[in-house]
Amino acid sequence: MTGSTAIVVEGVSKRFKVYKSRPTSLKERVTRFARDRYEEFWALDDVSLEVPEASVYGLVGHNGSGKSSLLRLMANIHRPTKGRIVANGRISALLELGAGFHPDLTGRENIYLNAAILGFRRRDTDKILDEIVEFSGIEPFIDTPVKHYSSGMYVRLGFSVAVHVDPQILLIDEVIAVGDEEFQRRCFEHLYRLRNRGVTIVMVTHSLGLVQSMCSRAAWLDHGKLLAEGPAGDVVHHYVSKVNEREAERFEHEAEAASELGVPEGGLDVEASLRPLSIEAVEFLGSDGQPTQVALSLEPLTVRIRYRASEPVESPLFSFAVESANGVHVATPGMRPDDRRSEVLVDEGYVDYRIDQLALAPGEYLLSTAVHDRHGMIRFDHQQRCAKLHVQRSSRSVPGLVDLLGRWEAPVGPRAEALR
Structure with missing residues (x-):
């Protein structure tokens, strides 16, 4: 791994055992031992990629494609069945609502608990406590047990802790979408600041616009396989093109089914006819x-x-x-x-x-x-x-990406009048 790489994923596969049924008693365990069966489910299949340092990296794909499983492997919550993952830096992860929160502890106590899990000493947490509470926006409820929090309050506090414990690598799994509009904007502004400070961010999201606008690179996973990796715009393009192809196939199957039922076909193509x-x-x-x-x-x-x-x-x-x-x-x-x-x-x-x-x-x-x-x-x-x-280029050049098409004006003041 080079010094410019934050995370290296080498040939990673992850297998889970999905049991058809589990014994509920010792008798069932003994009598049904030979008949116990499970199916192997490979959430990831030989995935390799590198996440550059000080970048925002997106993971896209349909539900069940393996995005969250890969993020949990990066966070060392699961171990790969095959391959290895090497991370170069301290990892902070926000993978689900209230992950690591104890329901009977207050918000303040859970801040100290989560910070301790991430390796912070109490005096280090004392220095950032006020900043965490202020960013979360739940000051009136910070000494209330979190079991009484709404899902929005959960994600506010969880995100605030994750981004303020000085992470070198931040892993985020779609949870920002739970917050309200104002909090989402604050989150994205803070993520931009973290990126500018050199923090590496890996996010799972279904917002392709967010991937295009915020991520420099991305990876597309489909049924556990890596189908595309590279600049975010190119990956999103490949992903959307495949989604469109599958949608067209669905329309075609629906048209065939309608034809078998005796529904008359029009003179238009399949997509237009539906x-x-x-x-x-x-x-x-x-x-x-x-x-x-x-x-x-x-x-x-x-x-x-x-x-x-x-x-x-x-x-x-x-x-x-x-x-x-x-x-x-x-x-x-x-x-x-x-x-x-x-x-x-x-x-x-x-x-x-x-x-x-x-x-x-x-x-x-x-x-x-x-x-x-x-x-x-x-x-x-x-x-x-x-x-x-x-x-x-025309006779007039456009510096930057776009011309705002405005015009400069200066008010006529006493000095300008005197120069006439």
Whole structure:
């Protein structure tokens, strides 16, 4: 392991025994000994990866893919059946609500208990106690037994302890999502500060937007196998593409089942026939109104989304997301329910998003599109990274990623008047 690597996972596999039935008495144990059977379940299968120091690393995948099992192996809660994990630094883990909390102890007492488990002496905990309590936001209840806490209070206190005991490696398993909006924002702000201080963060999350915006690298697990590892944007792209493929297969199976039941097939493709509205294509039109794949910074551009409606749809909401080549989420222009549009889409057509000045810097960008019902609650269709746009430099350059398209103004004061 190099000095720039926080965690090394080498050929790790983890097996669990899933018993079909367990004896409830000594008699059953003796008489059914030969018949006792269990199934082997491999939560992880030959997984190898490296987590760089001072980075945020994401683990993505469906429920049951092995993400949490890998995180518990990193935390040394479980031991690998095969392979090894080497961690270079002190680990603090927040893997579930109230992990390590004693229900009969108060919040204050549990702070000292958790800190002691992580190797802190009492006088060291004394120095950070007030900071932990203040961050958690549950000061009025800090001397109340935690068995009376709500799930939100549990996660507030647990997260606050985990991030304030000076970790070198912080492991987080989705628990931030339990907190309210204000606390989640405080958590993310603190995580950014920890990252800037050089703390390595490994998180399991189903929020792909969070992985793209916060993580530098990620790994995609599927049924215990590592399917992709690398820059977060690329991993998310591969993961979403596979999810879309599986969804398309599901639609195809549903269509086949409907056909066997005698349901007449339409002339549209499978996906469109099962949805009232589907996205057919995304096009770009230059300032001359002609299709193009190359746009100029600070010049006009039109994004045209072509659709197909298998039945009349009233006032659907279209949107698209712009992502840079390295996976940075740039913008998501979209129609809103309060736009009070009132039209019914039928057959085939398109909607345009007109940009007077393209604020993007030169580079390559990927667009994902979606269309929802008029209330924004039901998604009819979603196409991930379905169009690529190349932006070139125009007569005016755009430093950074985007141009804010503002203008500088200076008030006219006495000194300015005197210089006239």
